[in-house]
Amino acid sequence: MEMKRRIGFIERGTEFLKLKRDHLAKELTASIDVLKGRRSILLENLRVAYRAVTAAYISLGPTEVRSQASSIKTGLELEVLPRGVMGVRYPFIKIEKEPQIAGELDITLSEAAEKVLAILDDILQLAEFEARAERIADELGKTNRKVNALENTIIPSYRQVIKFIEDKLDEESLEELVRMKLIGGALARRRE
Amino acid sequence: MSPGLPYLVVRSHALMADLLTPERMRALVEQESLDGFIEQLVDTPYGEISIEAEGEISIALEKVFYKKFIERMMDIVDLAPRNIGDFLQSYYYLRFEVVNLKRIIRGKFSGLPNTQIIESLISIVPYSVESYEGLASAETYEDAVLRLEGTPYESLIGSLELSEKYDAIWPVEIALNHIYARAVLKSLERLPQRDRVLVRRIVQAEADVENFLVAAKQRGAREGAHRPEEMFPATYGIGLETLRATIESDDIASVIRELDWPYIQILAPLYTGDVALIRSRLRQHIYDIARRGRAANDFGFNVVMAYLVFSEIEKDDLVGIGWGITQGIVPEDILKYLAIPNFI
Numbered sequence: 001m002e003m004k005r006r007i008g009f010i011e012r013g014t015e016f017l018k019l020k021r022d023h024l025a026k027e028l029t030a031s032i033d034v035l036k037g038r039r040s041i042l043l044e045n046l047r048v049a050y051r052a053v054t055a056a057y058i059s060l061g062p063t064e065v066r067s068q069a070s071s072i073k074t075g076l077e078l079e080v081l082p083r084g085v086m087g088v089r090y091p092f093i094k095i096e097k098e099p100q101i102a103g104e105l106d107i108t109l110s111e112a113a114e115k116v117l118a119i120l121d122d123i124l125q126l127a128e129f130e131a132r133a134e135r136i137a138d139e140l141g142k143t144n145r146k147v148n149a150l151e152n153t154i155i156p157s158y159r160q161v162i163k164f165i166e167d168k169l170d171e172e173s174l175e176e177l178v179r180m181k182l183i184g185g186a187l188a189r190r191r192e
Numbered sequence: 193m194s195p196g197l198p199y200l201v202v203r204s205h206a207l208m209a210d211l212l213t214p215e216r217m218r219a220l221v222e223q224e225s226l227d228g229f230i231e232q233l234v235d236t237p238y239g240e241i242s243i244e245a246e247g248e249i250s251i252a253l254e255k256v257f258y259k260k261f262i263e264r265m266m267d268i269v270d271l272a273p274r275n276i277g278d279f280l281q282s283y284y285y286l287r288f289e290v291v292n293l294k295r296i297i298r299g300k301f302s303g304l305p306n307t308q309i310i311e312s313l314i315s316i317v318p319y320s321v322e323s324y325e326g327l328a329s330a331e332t333y334e335d336a337v338l339r340l341e342g343t344p345y346e347s348l349i350g351s352l353e354l355s356e357k358y359d360a361i362w363p364v365e366i367a368l369n370h371i372y373a374r375a376v377l378k379s380l381e382r383l384p385q386r387d388r389v390l391v392r393r394i395v396q397a398e399a400d401v402e403n404f405l406v407a408a409k410q411r412g413a414r415e416g417a418h419r420p421e422e423m424f425p426a427t428y429g430i431g432l433e434t435l436r437a438t439i440e441s442d443d444i445a446s447v448i449r450e451l452d453w454p455y456i457q458i459l460a461p462l463y464t465g466d467v468a469l470i471r472s473r474l475r476q477h478i479y480d481i482a483r484r485g486r487a488a489n490d491f492g493f494n495v496v497m498a499y500l501v502f503s504e505i506e507k508d509d510l511v512g513i514g515w516g517i518t519q520g521i522v523p524e525d526i527l528k529y530l531a532i533p534n535f536i
Contacts, residue, residue, distance in 0.1 A: 055468030058512035071298040
């Protein structure tokens, strides 16, 4: 009885895990579609920004670029907070302070910096999304392994044990019945 | 004692042969690795370049090219008659000193460590100040500017008020640009009248383009835009009204179209989107001014000036190539921003 109660519990757990797996798979598929779209747009924007940075370096020289970049007083400040979906935790990035590029930079460098700044939010969002997708995929893998282990190993082995016990009990009760019948027959013969 | 201008002119003609040709420059750009680039330079006056294992390679290369240019300039100064030598020293040393002062002020403004500030400086003997280390050791950038009292940069102290008002160092940087332009134009008086035209054209073209770029940068900041009179205490070929129109106009292309040649051509990348091209076009224009100046007078000061202008542009191009190759940038993208290989 204990075993049967336990297997009922395990089967209910497996159903929950299957639901979780399906939900995670749905989340992952949606995330991958979004990622593909965002990534290609971001890559194009990155190319444009990188070209502008390259042009600034070639035009001004590396030391001058560094010197000018150092005059930016307010740098980028970020806060990384935890968020969760179906028990999967992923980082959420919040921009606390954006760099103030106005004023001090040469126009070449300031154009490049503006291009980088314009995609900064997209870069962070994409990084956050990638981390989310990666962790969902990781959790999906784990859940899948758990479901498979439960469905293919644990539940069948429990069923086997229960069947063995049931067979044993049936066998024993049959033996008992035969024994009772034999005793009953012997007693009846003695009374005659 | 100087052997005289005729010898200096002959020497400059001879030294021109040491300069890298556009074809050689293109061959350097096309090198796939830094080793190939350095190897290609072995057969040139740059000879064997050894780069320290520590530190950034492109910055080490930049120092090598600057050093070579300063050596070339000093060779000329040593041979030049006094008036030309004095002018060249003030022209180039002042230019580098202004760059160094800007780097010190920026470094102090952003709180960089002194060693990092000193490391970023062009290695020259201080020209009009006592020592760069002394300025870099100041507590704040205001303190560093105040230490310039008693030097030709004294007037920078006046720009501190504006700098504090905007909590920015651009007023100090712009004031430095004007001190440089004024000092060079003044030092021209040391040269005979006929030799001044070339340098005046170069200095004015540089100042005009820099002023225009500063004005163009203010366009987005209507509300916070600074007063043109504050930003441009001195103007040359591009006047204050044009600079004001640049700041106020919604259509910069129409402002540029109203400008005279060569600005209409140099500044065109502002509305086509690739602003870095402006500097390479300006360098090409300066290269052309020097070339024409030399053609106009092949036996005078113009030849000396042309040699130094070509050398300096070569240095700038080599710095760009060195950085591009260390970063693995494709040759076409490097070539686009160079002056000499694109000079037609």
